Amino acid sequence: xxxxxxxxxxxxxxxxxxxxxxxxxxxxxxxxxxxxxxxxxxxxxxxxxxxxxxxxxxxxxxxxxxxxxxxxxxxxxxxxxxxxxxxxxxxxxxxxxxxxxxxxxxxxxxxxxxxxxxxxxxxxxxxxxxxxxxxxxxxxxxxxxxxxxxxxxxxxxxxxxxxxxxxxxxxxxxxxxxxxxxxxxxxxxxxxxxxxxxxxxxxxxxxxxxxxxxxxxxxxxxxxxxxxxxxxxxxxxxxxxxxxxxxxxxxxxxxxxxxxxxxxxxxxxxxxxxxxxxxxxxxxxxxxxxxx
Numbered sequence: 001x002x003x004x005x006x007x008x009x010x011x012x013x014x015x016x017x018x019x020x021x022x023x024x025x026x027x028x029x030x031x032x033x034x035x036x037x038x039x040x041x042x043x044x045x046x047x048x049x050x051x052x053x054x055x056x057x058x059x060x061x062x063x064x065x066x067x068x069x070x071x072x073x074x075x076x077x078x079x080x081x082x083x084x085x086x087x088x089x090x091x092x093x094x095x096x097x098x099x100x101x102x103x104x105x106x107x108x109x110x111x112x113x114x115x116x117x118x119x120x121x122x123x124x125x126x127x128x129x130x131x132x133x134x135x136x137x138x139x140x141x142x143x144x145x146x147x148x149x150x151x152x153x154x155x156x157x158x159x160x161x162x163x164x165x166x167x168x169x170x171x172x173x174x175x176x177x178x179x180x181x182x183x184x185x186x187x188x189x190x191x192x193x194x195x196x197x198x199x200x201x202x203x204x205x206x207x208x209x210x211x212x213x214x215x216x217x218x219x220x221x222x223x224x225x226x227x228x229x230x231x232x233x234x235x236x237x238x239x240x241x242x243x244x245x246x247x248x249x250x251x252x253x254x255x256x257x258x259x260x261x262x263x264x265x266x267x268x269x270x271x272x273x274x275x276x277x278x279x280x281x282x283x284x285x286x287x288x289x290x291x292x
């Protein structure tokens with residue numbers, strides 16, 4: 001067993017304390033939001049709630065779940081996240097697999113590589129992008145939220161480096177047995193690449209779930225907003241009618257508690273994803289980063 005020196009032990013203690021402090025600073029805002037959402041009208045309007053609910057009640061969550069507009073926005077976000085992640089990862093794997101080959105197998109690879117790099121450095125701009133989406137007839141559809149961001153070049157580069165670290169002997173043996181490129185990709189590369197795929201999928205899911213600006217410019221009707229856009233519009237200019245609730249029916253409910261309940265419901269689904277992908281996260285970010 002390796003014996004640590006005094007300076008190493010001091011560094012580990014300081015490192016653990018620092019990371020624990022960062023974790024607490026990240027968790028406390030969510031705890032506060034949860035406490036406000038579970039507190040009474042008087043406690044929230046008087047700003048008495050800190051990190052523990054005062055006057056426990058579930059009225060805010062009941063009102064949020066009775067809002068038809070909120071449920072519709074939630075469903076749009078779920079659909080967008082699922083379809084967007086599947087499409088993005090499929091295209092990322094196809095592009096990364098092709099770009100991981102050398103010029104002997106992929107003629108013109110250098111030209112395509114520069115094309116991808118160019119798109120990382122220069123963007124078409126907001127107005128041209130909107131005009132392309134509009135002229136393509138994608139506005140007011142789920143495709144407008146998925147197709148313009150379907151390919152993330154940064155993810156392609158990460159996946160490409162990972163694919164390059166896979167022994168070529170595996171691919172050559174499969175080719176000798178008669179496998180084509182698609183079979184090699186999905187039967188050889190895909191199982192080996194699960195840590196990397198899970199990590200990039202997590203990044204993609206978080207992006208789609210939290211993205212609100214594209215929903216605001218591509219969707220003209222409030223009942224088509226994804227959840228992030230719905231919450232941004234609601235919190236920026238709070239109006240009970242936007243969520244289909246009658247203010248006269250909410251006499252025992254404060255604006256702050258309802259906002260907090262809506263926000264907590266909005267972040268809860270994406271928090272559930274982390275435990276399932278956590279075991280792949282660190283491994284997926286380091287695999288492919290070092291070549292022997």
